[in-house]
Amino acid sequence: MAIKGRIHSFESFGTVDGPGIRFVVFMQGCPLRCIYCHNRDTWDVSGGREYTVDEVMEQVKKYLTYMRSSGGGITVTGGEPTLQAGFVAELFKRCREMDIHTALDTSGFAAVEKVKELLEYTDLILLDIKHAVDEKHKEITGVSNELIKKFALYASEKGIPIWIRHVLVPGYTDSEEDLRLAGEFIKQLKTVEKVEVLPYHNMGEYKWEKLGQEYKLKGVRSPTAEEVNRAVKILEGKQ
Numbered sequence: 001m002a003i004k005g006r007i008h009s010f011e012s013f014g015t016v017d018g019p020g021i022r023f024v025v026f027m028q029g030c031p032l033r034c035i036y037c038h039n040r041d042t043w044d045v046s047g048g049r050e051y052t053v054d055e056v057m058e059q060v061k062k063y064l065t066y067m068r069s070s071g072g073g074i075t076v077t078g079g080e081p082t083l084q085a086g087f088v089a090e091l092f093k094r095c096r097e098m099d100i101h102t103a104l105d106t107s108g109f110a111a112v113e114k115v116k117e118l119l120e121y122t123d124l125i126l127l128d129i130k131h132a133v134d135e136k137h138k139e140i141t142g143v144s145n146e147l148i149k150k151f152a153l154y155a156s157e158k159g160i161p162i163w164i165r166h167v168l169v170p171g172y173t174d175s176e177e178d179l180r181l182a183g184e185f186i187k188q189l190k191t192v193e194k195v196e197v198l199p200y201h202n203m204g205e206y207k208w209e210k211l212g213q214e215y216k217l218k219g220v221r222s223p224t225a226e227e228v229n230r231a232v233k234i235l236e237g238k239q
């Protein structure tokens with residue numbers, strides 16, 4: 001029987017999740033509970049709709065010209081795509097056969113043994129480093145960062161290019177000391193090509209309200225461009 005994946009939604013012309021124009025697949029289900037999550041509606045593992053790899057590839061093929069001419073490809077994000085590692089591995093395998101660039105946008109919260117096959121077919125990892133300090137990581141995501149660190153080190157050992165992403169939330173993830181610690185960890189990874197700092201925004205707040213959930217960051221401001229640039233420099237070890 002064909003493997004199925006539970007998918008929240010698709011985006012045909014993504015331009016922010018990897019190089020070029022990308023077909024973006026938002027997988028359903030996430031084991032993290034980030035207090036700033038802007039995709040709160042992707043958490044429930046039983047939400048979304050089931051698709052076969054063939055069904056997703058039918059969608060992907062419609063945008064091949066745009067992907068190829070722009071140096072783009074497919075990005076699988078979520079939710080947390082490694083929760084459905086078997087399905088995503090199959091999807092990426094099919095993309096590899098068609099020479100389509102594959103990017104995995106992940107928190108890295110996955111046991112290495114479970115994602116080995118998936119990483120065989122992954123051309124780029126967009127890795128969210130949420131917090132370097134475990135206790136604070138638990139406070140903002142509900143889980144430890146131990147698995148994430150192991151995942152990142154494994155990906156680096158495998159030689160898979162990594163783009164680091166860090167959401168900068170004033171008062172939560174922007175202290176100089178914490179950013180330096182994150183920078184020290186990033187330095188251990190040999191394949192980091194880019195460090196992106198994403199400014200926190202409250203555009204996902206309405207999704208929490210729609211689900212009757214309390215949004216803990218009410219009133220927290222977005223960081224300034226200057227603060228974002230400073231954070232990039234610290235994470236890159238240049239300041």
Ligand code: SF4
Pocket residue numbers: 030031032033034036037038039040042078079080107
């Ligand atoms: S990992 Fe992503 S989808 Fe999951 S809770 Fe955090 S921000 Fe939301």
